[in-house]
Amino acid sequence: MVESRMKAFRMRAIAAVDNDWGIGRDGLLPWRLPGDLAFFKKQTMGSVVVMGRRTFESLSPGASPSPLPGRTNIVLTRDAGYAPDGVTVARSIGDLIGLVGGAGRLSPSASSASSGPRAGSPDACGVAADVYVCGGAEIYRLLMPYTETCLITRVDASFGADAFFPDLNAEVFTGPSGEKKRYVLASESAAVTENDLASGRAVTYRFCEYRATY
Ligand SMILES: NC(=O)c1ccc[n+]([C@@H]2O[C@H](COP(=O)([O-])OP(=O)(O)OC[C@H]3O[C@@H](n4cnc5c(N)ncnc54)[C@H](OP(=O)(O)O)[C@@H]3O)[C@@H](O)[C@H]2O)c1
Structure with missing residues (x-):
């Protein structure tokens, strides 16, 4: 059921990771x-x-x-009473897949929504727009079966993280029908060097795209 409904959208993870695949502390x-x-x-x-x-x-x-403006925010929680303003709440994967499969019924959280096709609903060419999985560690792992592409900012440093993205270079994942998949690096930007405003040190990072292969 979940599998047949997921064809209307493309799920993409978006994350920034350090050298240990760390994402949070x-x-x-x-x-x-x-x-x-x-x-x-x-x-x-x-x-x-x-x-x-x-x-x-x-x-x-x-x-x-508060929600990220201009985007349709879906928050996963098992708390039946959780209902913050401006977000749609999903209480299970099945709940989430039902929502994004019919995302034309959802509306962005603020008036600054872009004029592109409403995410989750097929555009005029019949191509579904993207649903972005934005973390954290539990949710990235939970949704890996459905995630076709991972947009990963690879930060070339270690930050002593306590929350992690799955190691896309090492792990084998299982898709919704039990199929095995790995991710391969499909593209990588030139290195960007920037001052990290949290630590005050210069760090280098690259924008990478990983795609699932079966
Ligand atoms: N570097 C990055 O790109 C990036 C991006 C995002 C986040 N982060 C970092 O990641 C860390 C947070 O990650 P986290 O793993 O602690 O938390 P999380 O993944 O953000 O949220 C976990 C919560 O999701 C809910 N949940 C989990 N499985 C569920 C399911 N099957 N059905 C319904 N709800 C479910 C539960 O909420 P309830 O407890 O309410 O039930 C659970 O406590 C932070 O350090 C954050 O800064 C980093």
């Missing part, structure tokens, strides 16, 4: 890289973004959690 991003944040914004604007409850709450630490 103490519930937050370990770094602050303006160029990578801009890439994330440009890539996901106007689309559906899916994230776990902990990542959603980490977006605005110390304040009421």
Whole structure:
């Protein structure tokens, strides 16, 4: 059931990882890289973004959690009473797949939505737009069976992370029908060197795209 409904969308993970495939520390991003944040914004604007409850709450630490503007925000939680403003809540994978399969019924969280095709619903050519899996560690792993492409910013440093993306160079994954898949590096940008605003040190990173092969 889940498998037949997922054909209407393409699921892509988007993450920044360090040399250990680390993505987070103490519930937050370990770094602050303006160029990578801009890439994330440009890539996901106007689309559906899916994230776990902990990542959603980490977006605005110390304040009421608020959705990423201009995107349809879906937050995964098992908490039946969780209902923050401006987001759609999914309480299981089946719930999520049902939502993104019929995402034309969802609306972006703020008026700045782009004019592109509404994510999750086929565009005029019948091609489904992208659904972006935005973390954190539990949610990336949970949705790997459905994830065809991973947009990975590879930061060339180690940050002592305590939350990790799956190691795409080493792990074998299982698709929704039990098929085995690996990811291969399909493209890699030139190196970008930027000051990390969290640590104050210069770091180098590359934008990489990994694709599933069966
Ligand atoms: N570097 C990056 O690109 C990046 C991106 C995003 C996040 N991060 C980092 O990742 C870390 C957070 O990751 P995390 O693994 O702790 O948390 P998470 O994946 O953001 O959220 C986990 C939560 O998702 C819900 N959940 C999990 N499985 C579910 C299921 N099957 N059905 C329904 N809900 C489900 C649960 O919420 P309830 O407890 O409410 O039930 C669970 O506590 C932070 O450090 C964050 O900064 C990094």
